[in-house]
Structure formats: structure tokens, C-alpha cells
Amino acid sequence: MSLIPPLSTDSRLLDVAVDHFGRLGLDGASTRSIARDAGTPMSSITYHFGGKQGLYLAAADHIAAHMRAQIAPTLEHAERLYGDQNDGTQNDGTQHDGTQNDGIAARATLHAIIAGMVAVMLQDQTAAMAQFIVREQADPTEAFDRIYAGCMAMMLDRITVLLQQASGAWITLPQAKMRAITLLGQVMVFRIARATVMTGMGWTHIGSDEAAVITRTIAANLDAIIDHLQAGAPA
Amino acid sequence: MSLIPPLSTDSRLLDVAVDHFGRLGLDGASTRSIARDAGTPMSSITYHFGGKQGLYLAAADHIAAHMRAQIAPTLEHAERLYGDQNDGTQNDGTQHDGTQNDGIAARATLHAIIAGMVAVMLQDQTAAMAQFIVREQADPTEAFDRIYAGCMAMMLDRITVLLQQASGAWITLPQAKMRAITLLGQVMVFRIARATVMTGMGWTHIGSDEAAVITRTIAANLDAIIDHLQAGAPA
């Protein structure tokens, strides 16, 4: 919320806090270390955020904002390319005919979103954020509510609606949401179970080649699932 | 390893340790609390396990053993039903003809394994274990190696081979392993992102109905993926 460039005390504290809280948890992280890494005395945390807990909640908001900022451009770009799914007009102003084109556009939008999510998951800086979120899922506090409302709800809902459109509305909304969650799992596993992926695949790092393999695999699964749903076989 | 029923000091310590280390991590958990919950003085940890780190590694082995014990029966049962994939004989002694039957048997075995894994993930007691494993993936120590070697390698490899057989060998081994990992992700998400699932689906608990919905959804995705691969469209 600061107007000063990117180096104010509270902004530095937030970045360090996300990293430390993510890696160590609320109890595990120490305000002393966070303050030291941010180059400020410990009592500045009390001054700016009211205490450890206040900093923790601010870190949660910071994570939600980061995720939103990373995903939003992909979402907008995809929907600009393939047309808004919610009205009957393409971005060039022509009408399209409903189910068929909607399905194709929805599928393409889904591919773009999934690719964007994979890219975010492969960023180094999302490691701590992912751990923060995972910890909050295991024992949700107010921080989870903020992250859920701040970015997860939007992403899940968007993917759910697109899946329903892409499958030709053969499935109910809860069924589509379940599919959206399994898609989330397929993307998430490459962040959360990174060590298993590296060991299992025999990879030493994840470069552009490995990233492409990951994206292609999930994209192929997505196509398989949509085709299956279009064939009218909801489970 | 104790021969005394199920209540020896070290056995109680191990159970409590898995829970505490899982929820709080190596640094976050305290030997004081673990000892207190196990009803034994803190110094018994030094005596039985050499210290905090020793207890931590023992907890990792305990987790691997638990997972193996939970999954092994499902694996054996499935392969007893549908025949061993590695030789040419059914369990009734008759020969089968190769690709076609192998594919059907492999698919059925995969369904049984996935259902078993989902059931394990929905157990309350796997919450702490999953968190333990997630934490080790983010910053692997010797504990991860033990868990990977102790159960994950076996499960991943088995699923990989079965996927290859079920798809009629249209895909390479690395491609099959990638699919196995995405399957793992679909199962995992219902444990790791439990709060998101509950909020997103509007569930208040996961009973047998919800468990059935989860299993059916992943099973449908599995069929979709296998069908897609059989059609000869590897990504």
C-alpha cells in the first residue's frame, strides 16, 4: 500500500515474511530472523504490523495478490483471444453460434490457463508460497480464507465454468468442479511433490525442455478428459 | 521391531512423533511435547533414538512402513484378481494372449490401485504423514530418501508399467511416468488441498458419499487418459 518505490521497510518485511513463514510456518519462523533478513530491527514488525500474527496475515494477502497478478494476465489474454464465454460475441464483434464454438473457445482458454498455472508453479519464488498455502490447508486460519477469497475461488470457478462449456454442458456444476480440482492437483503435484518428480523422472533441474514436457502432459490429459466428457460419459 | 504388544515406549513415541513432526516439522516439534503425549520423560527419546534427529528419521521409516502396509494388500489383491502383469499366466493357470487382455487387466488393476490410494488419502491419520512428506519434498533430507525408497518408488513404478500396458504400449516409459505423476497429483490434491476441496464443493465432511464421488471422478479421468493413449495420441 506504500507509494514509495519498492524498498520501503514494510514491503521488504513482507517479501521476507512470505519466504520465512512459507518455509517454517507461523511458529517456526522467528521475527528476529525476518527482521534481520529485511535489514530492520525486530520492533519494526510490531510498529508496522502489530506483531507476528499481523505480519502473518499481511503475508497471506501478499501471496494472494501475487498469485492474482500472475494469473490474471493469462486469463485476460486467453479470453481476449478466444472471446468472452459469457456473452454471444467474439472480440471482433461477430456472433457465434453457441455450443460448438463455445466449446472450442473454452477448450483453448483452458489450455492457456493450465499453461499459465504450470509456468507459475515452476517459478522458484512460488516454492515458499505453495508451502504457506499447503500449511494453511492442513489447519486453516483466517489466512486461508484470505488466500481462498483472494485468488483460489476465482481460478477454480473460472476453470469449472470453462470445463462445463468445453464438455458441451454434459456435466453438472459439481461434476465440473470436481474435474477442476483434479486439474489443480495435476498442476500442483509439480510444485508440491517436486522431489518425487525429479527423482522419478531422473531430472537434475527443470528447464524449458522439462517445462514443455510437463505442460504437454497435462494438456493431453485435459484433452482426454474433455473428449471423454463430450462423448457423454460423466461419472 | 518390538515384540511386546503395541504399547512399548518406543512404539508410542513413534506414533506421537509422526503426528507432531508432520504437523510442525523437525524444528517446530518439541521433544518435550512428544514425550509428554507419549507419557514418557523427554530423556527416553535420547535413550531410544539417540536424540531428536534420530526420532525424526525413525518417524520417516514408520511412515514408509505404514504406507506400504496400506497399499500392498490392494496391490496384491488387484493383481491376484486380474493376473500378474509380468508373466503370461492368469491366476487360474490359463495363458492369455498378450496385448489385449494385458490392457484390460492393467486398466482394472489401475482402477483398484487408485481406489486404494484415495481411501488411504481420506484416512484421518494420513494427514500428518502427508504433511511430513510434503515438507520433506520442499527441502529433502535423508528422511525423504527413506520414504521414497520405502514406498513411493514402488507405487510410481507399478503405476507407470500398468499405464504403459493399459495404453497398449503406445507411449514411452518417461511419458507413462509423467502420467503416473499426474495421477498421483489427482489423488494427492484431496489430501493436501483438503480445505480448498471442502470450501469449493461446499462439503462439511468427507463421508462415504463424498469418497465415492472422488473415486468416480478420478476413475473417469483415468479411463479418459487411457482411452486417449490407446487412440495413439501421446503428447
Next chain:
DNA sequence: GTCTATAGTCGGATAGAC
């Protein structure tokens, strides 16, 4: 084998100087 007592370190909160 089991337990008590203690040494030494590090944590968060806070008061108050500047």
C-alpha cells in the same frame, strides 16, 4: 531402563531513548 535437575540458547513482546 526410567526419570529429575540443570545448563545454555533462543523465542516474542515491550518500554523507552533518540
Next chain:
DNA sequence: GTCTATCCGACTATAGAC
């Protein structure tokens, strides 16, 4: 707004009684 100094509680490890 920024920083120092201090209080008090919790932690691991260890020595040694029984």
C-alpha cells in the same frame, strides 16, 4: 519512525540419581 535493552518463557541436550 527507528532502534536498543530487557523480561520471561520454551527449547535441546546432558549429567546423574534410582
